[in-house]
Amino acid sequence: MPEYSIGLDLGGTNLRAAAMDRAGHVLDRRATATNPDAGREGMLGCMVNAIAELRHSCGAAQLAGIGIGVPGFILLKEGIIRNSNNLACLEDFPIRAEIERRLNARVILENDANAAALGEKWMGAGRDVDDLVLLTLGTGVGGGIISGGRVLQGYLGMAGELGHITVYPDGNPCGCGNRGCLEKHASATAITAMASMLRLGEGLSAREVYDLALGGNEKASRIFLVVGEALGVALATLVNTFNFPLYLLSGGVLAAWDLFAPPMLAEVRRRSFSFRTTATRIERATLGNEAGLFGAACLPWVEAGPANGAA
Numbered sequence: 046m047p048e049y050s051i052g053l054d055l056g057g058t059n060l061r062a063a064a065m066d067r068a069g070h071v072l073d074r075r076a077t078a079t080n081p082d083a084g085r086e087g088m089l090g091c092m093v094n095a096i097a098e099l100r101h102s103c104g105a106a107q108l109a110g111i112g113i114g115v116p117g118f119i120l121l122k123e124g125i126i127r128n129s130n131n132l133a134c135l136e137d138f139p140i141r142a143e144i145e146r147r148l149n150a151r152v153i154l155e156n157d158a159n160a161a162a163l164g165e166k167w168m169g170a171g172r173d174v175d176d177l178v179l180l181t182l183g184t185g186v187g188g189g190i191i192s193g194g195r196v197l198q199g200y201l202g203m204a205g206e207l208g209h210i211t212v213y214p215d216g217n218p219c220g221c222g223n224r225g226c227l228e229k230h231a232s233a234t235a236i237t238a239m240a241s242m243l244r245l246g247e248g249l250s251a252r253e254v255y256d257l258a259l260g261g262n263e264k265a266s267r268i269f270l271v272v273g274e275a276l277g278v279a280l281a282t283l284v285n286t287f288n289f290p291l292y293l294l295s296g297g298v299l300a301a302w303d304l305f306a307p308p309m310l311a312e313v314r315r316r317s318f319s320f321r322t323t324a325t326r327i328e329r330a331t332l333g334n335e336a337g338l339f340g341a342a343c344l345p346w347v348e349a350g351p352a353n354g355a356a
C-alpha cells in the first residue's frame with residue numbers, strides 16, 4: 046500500500062470515510078447511517094470505527110494523517126463544534142481530543158463546507174486554480190473559501206459562513222438572527238418557503254417548484270428569479286472582495302441552473318466591475334456530495350506541504 050490519508054465526512058444522517066493516496070485515488074471506503082438519537086457516544090463510536098477499519102485494511106504504518114469534516118461553527122484551536130443544527134449532541138464537547146485519544150492518532154478538524162471547497166480545489170472543478178469560493182445550495186447554503194491552496198479559516202475557524210451574508214436588508218428572517226440571509230433566498234428550503242408564501246402550494250419540494258416553472262407557471266418562475274438575483278448579489282460581493290478566478294456552486298438546487306443562472310450572471314455583471322472586465326468564472330462544481338469527503342482526506346496533505354520531489 047502507498048502512503049495514504051483518511052478523510053471522514055460527518056453528516057446529520059450518514060457518515061462517509063475513505064482512505065486515499067496523495068493522487069486522490071480511493072483505496073478503500075466505508076459508509077454508514079448515523080443516528081443522532083443514539084447520542085454522542087453512538088456518533089463517536091461510528092466515526093472511530095470507520096477510521097479504525099480503514100487504518101487496519103490499508104496499514105497503520107503508511108497512514109499520513111486523518112481529516113474530519115463536520116457541520117456547524119467550529120472552534121479550530123480547541124477542536125470543538127460550537128454550534129451545529131444537525132449534530133446538537135456533539136456541541137461544546139472536545140470532539141477532536143476524544144477521537145485522537147481513542148485512535149491514538151492526530152486528527153485535523155474542519156467545517157464540512159470548507160472541506161468541500163478544498164475537495165473541489167484538490168480533485169474537482171478547481172484543480173487548475175489556487176483560489177476559489179464554493180457555495181453549496183442544499184437545505185441551507187454553506188460556503189468555503191480557498192486562498193493560496195488552503196482553507197481560509199478566520200481567527201477562530203468560522204470564516205466562510207456565506208449562507209448568512211445579507212442579500213436583502215429587509216428580507217426573510219433567518220434562524221441566525223439576521224434578515225435576508227442568502228440561505229433564506231437561495232436554498233431548497235427557501236424555495237419551498239417562497240412557494241408557500243406565493244400560495245403556489247404547501248410543502249412543495251424544490252424539484253416540484255422547478256417542474257412548475259418549466260411548465261410555464263409564472264409564480265414558480267419568479268421564485269427562481271429571486272434565487273438567481275440573491276446569488277448574484279452575494280457573488281458580486283465575493284468577486285469584488287476576493288478577485289479570485291473561480292466561484293463554484295454545488296448542491297441539490299444546482300439542478301435548476303438553467304433557470305437561476307441567467308438572472309444570477311446578469312446581477313453579478315451589474316454589480317461587479319471586475320467581473321465585467323475580467324475572465325472571472327462562475328461555474329458548477331463537479332464532485333457533488335463527495336466533495337466534503339475528498340476535502341477531509343486532503344487536509345493532512347495540505348498540512349504536510351508539497352510532496353517530496355515536487356516543486
Ligand SMILES: [Zn+2]
Pocket residue numbers: 208209219220221222223226228
Ligand atoms: Zn442567517
